[in-house]
Amino acid sequence: QVQLLESGGGLVQAGGSLRLACSASGGTFSNYAMGWFRQAPGKEREFVATISRSAAFTQYADSVKGRFTISRDNAKNTVYLQMNSLKPEDTAVYYCAAAARGGLFYTPPRRNEYDLWGQGTQVTVSS
Numbered sequence: 001q002v003q004l005l006e007s008g009g010g011l012v013q014a015g016g017s018l019r020l021a022c023s024a025s026g027g028t029f030s031n032y033a034m035g036w037f038r039q040a041p042g043k044e045r046e047f048v049a050t051i052s053r054s055a056a057f058t059q060y061a062d063s064v065k066g067r068f069t070i071s072r073d074n075a076k077n078t079v080y081l082q083m084n085s086l087k088p089e090d091t092a093v094y095y096c097a098a099a100a101r102g103g104l105f106y107t108p109p110r111r112n113e114y115d116l117w118g119q120g121t122q123v124t125v126s127s
Contacts, residue, residue: 002024002025002026002027002098002116003024003025003026003116003118004022004023004024004096004097004098004116004117004118004119005022005023005025005096005118005119006020006021006022006094006095006096006118006119006120006121007020007021007022007023007121008020008021008121009094009121009122009123010122010123010124011124011125011126012086012123012124012125012126013125013126014086014087014088014125014126014127015085015086016086016125017082017083017084017085017086018083018086018123019080019081019082019083020036020080020081020083020094020096020121020123021078021079021080021081022034022036022078022079022080022081022096022118023076023077023078024077024078024079024098024116025077027098027100029074029077029078030053030054030074031053031100031101031102032053032098032099032100032101032116033050033051033052033053033098033099033101033102033105034050034051034070034072034079034096034097034098034099035047035048035049035050035051035096035097035098035099035109035114036048036049036050036070036079036081036094036095036096036097037094037095037097037111038090038092038093038094038095038123039092039093039095039120040089040091040092040093043092045095045111046061047061047108047109047110047111048060048061048064048068048081048094049061049064049068049069049070049081050070050105050109051070051071051072051079052102053102055071055072055074058070059107059108059109061108063089064083064090067083067084067085067086068081068082068083068084069081069082069084070082079096081094083123086123086125087125088125088126088127089125090123090125091123091124091125092123093120093121093122093123094120094121094122094123095117095118095119095120096117096118097111097114097116097117097118098114098115098116098117099113099114099115100115100116
């Protein structure tokens with residue numbers, strides 16, 4: 001079975017940093033475009049960042065540009081989200097997602113373009 005597992009969430013003060021990781025098993029990781037989404041209380045799940053299969057292309061939500069960096073290590077079957085200068089409004093459950101293809105995605109990518117989802121990891125930023 002194909003599974004995604006997030007780790008690295010936690011509680012940090014505003015201005016701090018966290019690094020999330022998502023490890024994949026059960027498939028060929030390099031064949032998947034990867035993304036991060038988040039869902040805050042009372043809000044829809046929203047796009048955060050995505051990275052292409054080769055890592056040649058990345059895309060970010062306007063709200064996180066310049067603060068978050070997505071990367072991947074295909075040899076380790078892992079995608080990362082480095083989050084710096086965290087703000088209280090970044091508080092959410094963060095979900096890793098995989099799309100079993102390359103090619104074109106909507107801008108910003110939509111949830112239904114992704115096939116596989118992790119269980120989510122809580123990120124809480126205190127003021």
